[in-house]
Amino acid sequence: MAIYFLGGGNMARAIISGLRAQSADDEIFVANRSEDKNLILKTEFQVKTDFRLPENLSPDDVLILAVKPQDMKNALANVQHNGALIISLAAGLEVATLANWLGSQRIIRVMPNTPSAIGLGVSGLFAADGVSVSDCAIAEKIMAACGVTIWLNDEKMMNAITAVSGSGSAYVFYLMNALQEAAEGLGFADETARTLALNTFRGAVALAGQSGEDFFTLQQQVTSKGGTTFAAxxxxxxxxxxxxxxEGVNAAAARSAELAQILRD
Incomplete structure (x- = not known):
């Protein structure tokens, strides 16, 4: 089995990084127009690169679509998948739309997030009707190399997981930035403020993961009535x-559904 990437952007790079950390033996090819990105991918991950897919894909291969959703239709115009398993990373592009463009139902949609680059990602997966158990196992193995996987039974839930985990890293960075700004406002130097914010989040996440308590209980354990945490x-x-x-997460889910409608039309 060979793994082909159509597109060599950040998410493709994240998945390739996870695959290489898992095994150095996988045959990985990247079709990408940027020579600079091609050189980086070749050097760092020992993959083969070109600006187009080969015509000798087979049903034993995997084709990962890592092109921006709005560019996907044009990118697929001359693709000969030859029955390969297709894994799409494109947000908002529904199975029916991709099947219409590709002439294949052997499609699994995936919504990863950026921590996949360090093996701490969350990926939501949805398989089209008729996709085999073995195909699902292949997609599971690929995405598990990048972190946690969540299988969805309803394609509409792709909008929800896009809003929660797909975009969720940005929400965390938003809060980290706010905590850093608060620290700076209280007199800490920039780098010290960043260290305080980063390690406060790091420690809280590690504690939550180890304790098994729900998040509200953990919050209450830090909060004494009338104390400093209570005031905050x-x-x-x-x-x-x-x-x-x-409300922001709900807005992200609604926007994901809107984009799906635009791409469907």
Whole structure:
């Protein structure tokens, strides 16, 4: 089995990094127009690169679509997949749309996120009707090299997982940036403020992962009535920080559905 990437951007690179960390023996090819990216991928991951896919793909191969959704239709115009298993990373592009463009139902949609680059990603997967158990196992193995995998039974849930984990890293960085700015406002130097914010998040996530307690309980364990944490949380409630975050995630899900409709048309 060979793995072919159509597109060599950040997410393709993240998955290739995970695959190479898992095994140095996988045959990996990248079809990408950027010579600079090709050189980086060749040097760092020992993959073969070109600006187009070969015509000798077979049903035993995997074709990973890593092109931007709005560019996908043109990118697929001359693709000869020859029955290869198709894994699409394109947000919003539904199975039916891809099947129409490709003339194949052997499609699995994946929504990864950027921590996949260091093996700590979350990927949502949805298999089209008729995709075999063995095909699902192949997709599982590829994405598990990059982190946690969540299989979805309803394609509509791709919009939800896009909003929660696909975009979720940006929400965390947003909060980290706010905590850093708060630290700077209290008099810490930039680098010290960054260290405080980064390691506070790192420690909290590690503790949550090890403890098994729900997040609200962990929050309560740090909060004494009338204390400093209580004062901060009371202000967050006054500013409706949690409500704003939830509304933002819902807005992301709605936008994902809108983009799917645009791409469908």
């Amino acid at each position: 949380l009371a202000k967050f409630e006054e500013c409706e920080v949690a409500d704003g975050l939830i």
